[in-house]
Amino acid sequence: MNFGPVTPPMSPSHDEIYAHVRQLLIDLFEVEPAKIKPDAQLNKDLEIDSIDAIDLVLKLKDYTGRKIKPEEFKHVRTVGDVVNTVGSIVATSAAA
């Protein structure tokens, strides 16, 4: 068993997170790939409503390996916001 210093988990880059979120949107909601842009609004442009967002957050929980509180996604409006939020969750859990 290794009780030595824990090597920090590999943090995915911004681009890797974006690619993952993009793929989730396609697989979970059949969003047209052409519509997915950083400034695309989840609700208006991609027709992802609050109930859909629950599924998205669950999948992102699997991805980050960390519990995500609904408050953390409260101010998320665009695809870019999702990526940034996931980025900061990954960064804080890597620092912890």
Next chain:
Amino acid sequence: MTPVPARTLGWRLDYAWRALATGFCFAVFGLVSLLAGLTLFPALCLPARDAETARRRAQALTHRWFGTFSRLMAALGTIRYEIHGAERLRMPGQMIVANHPSLIDVVLLLGYLPEVDCIMKQAIFDNPFMKGPARWLGYIAQSTPEQLFTDAHSALHRNHSVLVFPEGTRTVPGQPIRMGHGAARLALEAKATVLPVAIRVTPPHLFKHEPWWRPPLTRPHYVLTVGKSYPAARFLDEADGVPSVAARRLSRHWEQYFAEHTGAAAAHPLADPPGQPHYSRADHAFPRKS
């Protein structure tokens, strides 16, 4: 589009009469509902041996009153209405899904539905006039998604029919029918039998932000068309069991179905042939001297 009527004296009298009669009907509706909430509902429901009996009595009472009210509105010349396939509404345990063009569509529909649990906005349960009856009736509040799902699921499980307007609010005339994915999720999760009811009213009547004292230029005609029921699970199978995809497809299917059957604009124009616009502002221009 309804032809614009000539502003004859006869038309002016009819217009004024319809505005007045609508006001009268609404006053009667409010008064009777309030009195019934204080007298008839408790008189019928309190002696009931259990909540289920109380609910059935309250729903039967509402059904009769709404049927009477619909006939009153028609008798006074404020509306015309007809329904096709009403017998299919009486099958218990269905999830009845309707579009929501008008304030009174639910009144017309419940006139044909002796027993149904309606899903309603939380605001109705907070309204002092409505909350009493809504409780007796066993209606389902849209409080949190979790609570709504639990309540609606258990209603369907007890073989009650559930009525839902997936748009969540009234359609804006000329705007496409948009349905969030909540109702579709519920249908899929409960593996419900879906019964669509398309409600068409020409010209648009009592839509969102339209006051009762400004009726349309011609008498509005309601046509309620009850479709054929189908299992929601069909959409889950077609989406390889992924509920988020199935819910999206089912919602989109409803948007197209209701657009086709009511003449409303299509939400996804590529999927539908361009149709005759259903609404024109001319239908609602306030009458003025020409």
